[in-house]
Amino acid sequence: MLNIDFLGKKRWWFILSGVFIVLSIVGILVRGFNYSIDFKGGSASNVKFKQVVTVDQVRSVLDSQGLTDSKIQPIERTNMGTYQGSTDKGSQMLIRTRELSTAQEKQLFSTLNQKFGVADSEIKTVDASWGSLITERAIYALIVALVLLLIFVAVRYELKMSVAAILALFHDLIITAGIYALVGREVNPNMIAALLTVLGYSLYDTIVVFHRIKENSANVVRTTYSAMANRSINQVLMRSINTSLVTLLPIISILFFGGETLKDFAFAMMVGTISGAYSSIFFASPIFVMWKEAEPYYKNLKKKYGKEAVAPAS
Numbered sequence: 001m002l003n004i005d006f007l008g009k010k011r012w013w014f015i016l017s018g019v020f021i022v023l024s025i026v027g028i029l030v031r032g033f034n035y036s037i038d039f040k041g042g043s044a045s046n047v048k049f050k051q052v053v054t055v056d057q058v059r060s061v062l063d064s065q066g067l068t069d070s071k072i073q074p075i076e077r078t079n080m081g082t083y084q085g086s087t088d089k090g091s092q093m094l095i096r097t098r099e100l101s102t103a104q105e106k107q108l109f110s111t112l113n114q115k116f117g118v119a120d121s122e123i124k125t126v127d128a129s130w131g132s133l134i135t136e137r138a139i140y141a142l143i144v145a146l147v148l149l150l151i152f153v154a155v156r157y158e159l160k161m162s163v164a165a166i167l168a169l170f171h172d173l174i175i176t177a178g179i180y181a182l183v184g185r186e187v188n189p190n191m192i193a194a195l196l197t198v199l200g201y202s203l204y205d206t207i208v209v210f211h212r213i214k215e216n217s218a219n220v221v222r223t224t225y226s227a228m229a230n231r232s233i234n235q236v237l238m239r240s241i242n243t244s245l246v247t248l249l250p251i252i253s254i255l256f257f258g259g260e261t262l263k264d265f266a267f268a269m270m271v272g273t274i275s276g277a278y279s280s281i282f283f284a285s286p287i288f289v290m291w292k293e294a295e296p297y298y299k300n301l302k303k304k305y306g307k308e309a310v311a312p313a314s
Helices: 007-031 055-064 102-116 128-156 159-183 189-219 225-257 260-292 296-305
Strands: 042-049 071-074 092-097 118-126
Touching: 007 159, 007 225, 007 260, 042 102, 055 071, 055 092, 055 102, 102 118, 128 159, 128 189, 159 189, 159 260, 189 225, 189 260, 225 260, 225 296
Parallel strands: none
Antiparallel strands: 042 092, 042 118, 071 092
């Protein structure tokens, strides 16, 4: 079994987390978020072309119309070589732009038709209130989820573990959102879904560590609580690393090889998964152990057996 002194260096882990949290808050407050049309409002067009065209070709037309911030999503082909919902062999694209006037719509589709031939098109306006509704419901869902998780962990384990786990969730949420803001990626419903998914993963990883600490806490007699917790973390370290790697591999594949609309989701998932794996061991565990060692029994053990952080493997 590994015998790494995690808790003995907790001050350095707190400093590292603090740096990332500060940078994330600065990124959110100064740089802000790059909201998609789902939150700002805009137009979404489903366009079927008579010929096969690429995303870059369509983007060149949009750029010429001053729509450089638009999103273009090709609709996937079926196994028969045609696009879903289409009987021809031309391309089909979902084009999302800022809200267009009637004149701008006519100009855009006229240019697309001249260059590539438009077989059919359907356009709809996306109200910014729809994105606000998604955000509002996501926040409500997050609050309800956090309360239920707080209750579950407190009943299943103990209140101190519950509070430490919730703090780790906020740690991951702030860092993921902050890095997202710093790199300027688009905030869309997929990103919100990724954040909620990340919170679930982070909590799972934290519970794995806390469960082992809880199991080993019955043997804290001739050692400190820190030493026992440190040994517990070492026991589940490889499991945590393996779980994180298995989770990250498909996420990274989507980030590099997935469709354009999936990359924002994959990026948020990647940052959140890394942060969640880190916070379980280097943030939530030290907070819980420090709080636990403030209890009289464990405080006396620490005075009696010194400031050891790593207990010999048993």
